[in-house]
Every structure is written in C-alpha cells, then in structure tokens.
Amino acid sequence: MTIKKMLLASIAIASVATPFAVSAETADKRIALSNNYAGNSWRQAMLTSWDKITKEAVSQGTVAAADAFTTAENQATEQAAQIQNLILQGYDAIVINAASPTALNGAVKEACDAGIVVVSFDGIVTEPCAWRIAVDFKAMGESQIEYLAEKMPDGGSLLEIRGLAGVSVDDEIHAGIQAGVEKNPQFKIVGAVNGDWAQDVAQRAVAGILPSLPEIAAVVTQGGDGYGAAQAFAAADRPMPTIVMGNREDELRWWKEQKDANGYETMSVSIAPGVSTLAFWVAQQILDGKDVEKELVVPFLRIDQDNLEANLENTEKGGVANVEYSLEDAQKVIGGAN
Amino acid sequence: MKLSSGAIRLVIPAVSLAVLLAAVFYMQPRAMSYTGLNLLFNLAVPIALATIAQMLIMSVNDLDLSMGTFVSFTACVTATFLQTSPAIGILILAGAIAAYAALGVIIHIRQLPSIVVTLGMSFVWGGLAVLLLPSPGGAAPGWVRWIMTAKPPVVPMAIVASVIIAAITHFLVMRSSLGVLIRGVGGNQRSVERAGWSVVGLRAAAYAMAGFFAVLAGIALVGLTTSADANIALRYTLLSIAGVILGGGEFVGGRVSPIGAVIGALTLTLAGSFLSFMRISPDWQIGAQGAILIVVLALRLFLNRLEKREKNP
Numbered sequence: 051m052t053i054k055k056m057l058l059a060s061i062a063i064a065s066v067a068t069p070f071a072v073s074a075e076t077a078d079k080r081i082a083l084s085n086n087y088a089g090n091s092w093r094q095a096m097l098t099s100w101d102k103i104t105k106e107a108v109s110q111g112t113v114a115a116a117d118a119f120t121t122a123e124n125q126a127t128e129q130a131a132q133i134q135n136l137i138l139q140g141y142d143a144i145v146i147n148a149a150s151p152t153a154l155n156g157a158v159k160e161a162c163d164a165g166i167v168v169v170s171f172d173g174i175v176t177e178p179c180a181w182r183i184a185v186d187f188k189a190m191g192e193s194q195i196e197y198l199a200e201k202m203p204d205g206g207s208l209l210e211i212r213g214l215a216g217v218s219v220d221d222e223i224h225a226g227i228q229a230g231v232e233k234n235p236q237f238k239i240v241g242a243v244n245g246d247w248a249q250d251v252a253q254r255a256v257a258g259i260l261p262s263l264p265e266i267a268a269v270v271t272q273g274g275d276g277y278g279a280a281q282a283f284a285a286a287d288r289p290m291p292t293i294v295m296g297n298r299e300d301e302l303r304w305w306k307e308q309k310d311a312n313g314y315e316t317m318s319v320s321i322a323p324g325v326s327t328l329a330f331w332v333a334q335q336i337l338d339g340k341d342v343e344k345e346l347v348v349p350f351l352r353i354d355q356d357n358l359e360a361n362l363e364n365t366e367k368g369g370v371a372n373v374e375y376s377l378e379d380a381q382k383v384i385g386g387a388n
Numbered sequence: 389m390k391l392s393s394g395a396i397r398l399v400i401p402a403v404s405l406a407v408l409l410a411a412v413f414y415m416q417p418r419a420m421s422y423t424g425l426n427l428l429f430n431l432a433v434p435i436a437l438a439t440i441a442q443m444l445i446m447s448v449n450d451l452d453l454s455m456g457t458f459v460s461f462t463a464c465v466t467a468t469f470l471q472t473s474p475a476i477g478i479l480i481l482a483g484a485i486a487a488y489a490a491l492g493v494i495i496h497i498r499q500l501p502s503i504v505v506t507l508g509m510s511f512v513w514g515g516l517a518v519l520l521l522p523s524p525g526g527a528a529p530g531w532v533r534w535i536m537t538a539k540p541p542v543v544p545m546a547i548v549a550s551v552i553i554a555a556i557t558h559f560l561v562m563r564s565s566l567g568v569l570i571r572g573v574g575g576n577q578r579s580v581e582r583a584g585w586s587v588v589g590l591r592a593a594a595y596a597m598a599g600f601f602a603v604l605a606g607i608a609l610v611g612l613t614t615s616a617d618a619n620i621a622l623r624y625t626l627l628s629i630a631g632v633i634l635g636g637g638e639f640v641g642g643r644v645s646p647i648g649a650v651i652g653a654l655t656l657t658l659a660g661s662f663l664s665f666m667r668i669s670p671d672w673q674i675g676a677q678g679a680i681l682i683v684v685l686a687l688r689l690f691l692n693r694l695e696k697r698e699k700n701p
Contacts, residue, residue: 117667119664122671122673122674122677123623123674125619125622125623126613126617126619126620127431127609127620127621127623127624128623128660130431130612130613131431131657131660131661132664134427134428134430134431134661135427135660135661135664135665137427138416138418138419138424138427138428138661139416139418139665140418150524150617150619150620151524152524152525152526152613152614152615152616152617153524153613153615153616153617153620154613155613155614155615156611156612156613156614157612157613159614160427164423176615177614
C-alpha cells in the first residue's frame, strides 16, 4: 500500500514538475560553437554573449556542455579540421559561424553523417543537411526607407553610404534600399559612397562627395558609418540630415547627444552579435526533438527614439549594441518559420 | 646501433608522429577507430601532396611561395571546369603544370631568385582563382568525391592514400635516375652540368612534377570539401614548407625525404587536433604549434650532431 502511494505521489510530482523541466531531454547533450574569427568588437561581443547565455543553460542543467572553439587563423581548411575534431570529441550539436559558405561542406556532411546536428548562423554553410540562421539584410535596407517615408512624407534627396564593395552583405542591403526607393518614389538617391562600415572611411568619403550634392534630407547607411557621416556634415557646416545609425557605441552616443541638445530624431538598424545565442537555442530545440525548418531568418536589431537610452546603457564604451536571445525568442523564430 | 643517416632523418619525424598519436588516443579514445583515424587524417592528404610539391622545389634549392594560392587555383578549376566540362578542365590543369615548368626555366636562365618569382606568381594564381570563383561555390566532380570518401576495408582511406603517396614519391625521387639527378642539381649543380646533363631541363622537370602534385592537392582538397573558394588553401604555403623541414628535409643541398615529408604533413595536421583536444585557447594555439615545431627541430639538430661526432671521433 505504501509503495503504491509512493508511486502515485512520485507520478504526481513528476507530472507537476515536467512543465518546468522543459529540457530534460537535452540535459546530457553537449553543444559546441565552431567560430572562425575573433578579431573585432562584433565577434568579441558574439563570444561574450555565447559564454553568458550558455553558462546559465549549463548551470540550470538544460544542456551538459556548451564549449566555444575559435580557430587560430581565419582559414576554411583549419575550420574544417576543427569541425572534424569536434565530431571526434562526441558533441551532439555543432553551431557554426563559418569562414566560407561552401568550403566546410565536406566536414559538415561528415558531422551530419555521424548524427550530429549542425546549425550555422551569420557566416552560414550551404550544405543541405545543416540548419541556417540567416539575416534578412534586404529587409534591413528596406526598413530604413520605410521609416523615412513615415517621417518625411514629402520625401527628398538621399545620400547612400554603402559597405565594403564586393561583399554580399553590401549588395543585399543596397538591394533593400533600392527596393524601398522604388516603392517610395518621393525619395531620390542623389549620391552614393563606400564607407566600408568604418567611421573614418565614411567620414572621408562623405566629405569628398558633399560639395557636389544638393541639400540632403536623409542618409541611409549600413552600420558603423553613421558617426563618420555626421562628422563630415558638421565639418562642412551643412544642415544635419536624418542619418540612420548602426549599432556602434559612438553612433548611439552621438545620437543621444543630439537628441538631448535639439530633439534630433532617427533610428538604428543592425545585426546583434547575440545571434550566436539564438543559434544555441535553436540547436537545443532540435536536440529536444522539435521539428525545425532548415532555413530560419533572424530578426535584426532596431533601436528607435524611445528605447535609445536603454540600449545605450547596455552598450559598453567602444562596443556594439547587443541583444541576447532566450529560449522563448528561439521558439518564436522557429514558430515563425513553420 | 648502426643507422644510415637517411634512416636517422626519418626516425625523428616518425617518433614525433607516434608520440602525438599516442597522446591523441589517450585524450580521445574515440579517435582509435576506423572513422576516427579518417577524421583525424583526411585533411592531411591534400597537405601531404602540397608538401611533396614543395619538397620537389626545395630539392633544387628553390622555394615556392605561391603553393597556397596555386592549390587554391587548382581547387577552383576542379570545382568548376573539371566538373562541368572535364576536357577543358584537364587542359587548364595541364596548362598550369606547363606554366610551372616554364617558371623553372625562367628562374634558371635569368638566374632569378625563386622566392621573388613565386611570390609574384602567387598574385597571378590568386587573381585567376577569384576570376574563376568570385564567390565561393562550385561542386566536386563525382569521381573525386568518390575517391576521397572511399571506404577501403580495414585501413581508412586517409592512411592508404598517405602510404601510396609516400611510396610513389619515394620511388620517384629516391630511386629513379631522374630523381637522383634532380637532387644532384640541389647538391652540386656544377658537377651535374659537367657530367653533361641539362640543368635547365632538370629544373623544369622538378617544377613540372611539383606542379603536378600541387594539382593533385587541389583536386584532393575539393574532394573533401565538396566545393571551393578562392582562398581555400592559403595556409598551404607555410604548412608545406614546415612539413618538408619537419620531415627531415633541408632548404639547400638537395637533401629531401619524400616519406619524411608525408609524415611531416601528418604530424602538422595531428598537432592541430592535439592542441584542440587539449582545449588550449586559440590565442595560444599558433604559439603552441610553433613550439612543437621547434622541439622537433631541436631534436633533429641534436641527432645531427651525434651523427657527426660518430663520423669523426
């Protein structure tokens, strides 16, 4: 009798406890991060976010381990060898920020064949057996024009600052901006320069083209270049246009100064380096047996006039604005794709 | 203990490979299996081929700084032309080998430093690779993929391939008369010349053979990765030089060892895995890799000295 009671009690406890222990299925699973490069503030923030979120997950028993590996040199052959080592080390899932979209496919295939879940993000891999968390750069470009169309219904002349020539990200954001301008013909791009996602390059380029331009209503950018553009406009003593910002700390700080001084209004779009944590949760969900689409789209980070202060506060000096994702966020992204 | 100097040269690379392998097996028992060995060593196959190519250049006292970009270029050709229209692909690769032979001729006739010429060529090969594949892509020809992922019984493909490469090149360089002459050019060019041989022809032959093995390296690499990009093998320049030296070769004097070179390439690959299993932070990994190299080289210097002392007591 007592044994029966005990059994019943334990079943009751188990059924009550289950909803809380959401990831008991993955408690013994080990996830590895294979990263190809750690040499800039964005990648550093990405690794810090990974560290922070996965440490919590490990201490809560969601997963057994979540180790980060970075190759010593940013080379595809080295990362391929690293992935093969991770297979040997018996990880259940490998999260990859890849040095090349194609050159790792052989190693990724080996991992899939060994029954390992492979999730790629930011630098994605094309091997069909892997999951991809891609950024919708085109939407990022288009959203800038949409914001401007709302802010200035009469339209005006735009200056476009592009990124590094020949890189696919630059092409995609540019395509988004063009699509936005086509939909809102009241805007006209009167000039374009390459700012290489760097303040100093952007400042030089904008200063060079400014004398030949009519009055500029707004500057559309790709991130990392907004502060330099603002400096160029200030130096040329031209009226300050609406400059769309990225997520660097100096851009946000300048925006805040202007906002306090004269009520300057703009917005910021960027990719949060915390996308690594989204990839972590997606891998965890797949290990948990969830049905997840192979192609996922990561939302970009948008900062507006009213949440500027909050974001600036969370951003380290010289760092980048960031968002870390939770399990619920990941489930939302997965649900959106299904 | 009476060992020939050639055997002593081979002992150190072989022992260091065995020690590293034992350490890896100890840390990661999973590696001690058919698939485990294959995963550990399959990326060493293209490196071994590139090392052999570098060794052939070094056997005539030259150095090839374009090895990485050249292998990248041949990888791009493999993933594009060799896959879509094999005839044109083979033609391009044959042309590339001919270009290597021509380089040998130019370097010899104009008495140019090979380092400068090959450094210049590295930009040419790099540019051609970007022209072929402006963005990463292409696909491995089916037969290449089949060879590189073949599963022979008992011994994994990576080991079989390494043994075959070592055996063939050992015969070619150490046993055939052409090999002896090529090494002779490195050892004493004037005596080879006085004996009536064409040193231009020998240098061209050495370069052409190097080009051939580098082409094989590119093909093997694509067979493993399934596709290429223009920067896929940039690291091979330094890896191949380190592999030759680690395997008992020397920069001058035509003293090279094909078996040692293959072992050297395997050791370099294994050193990377070893450090990764040790969980050494990436900031220290390059340094640690260098430390392994220095330890092995120091051992060799020590043995060389012993060898000399035995010769002149």
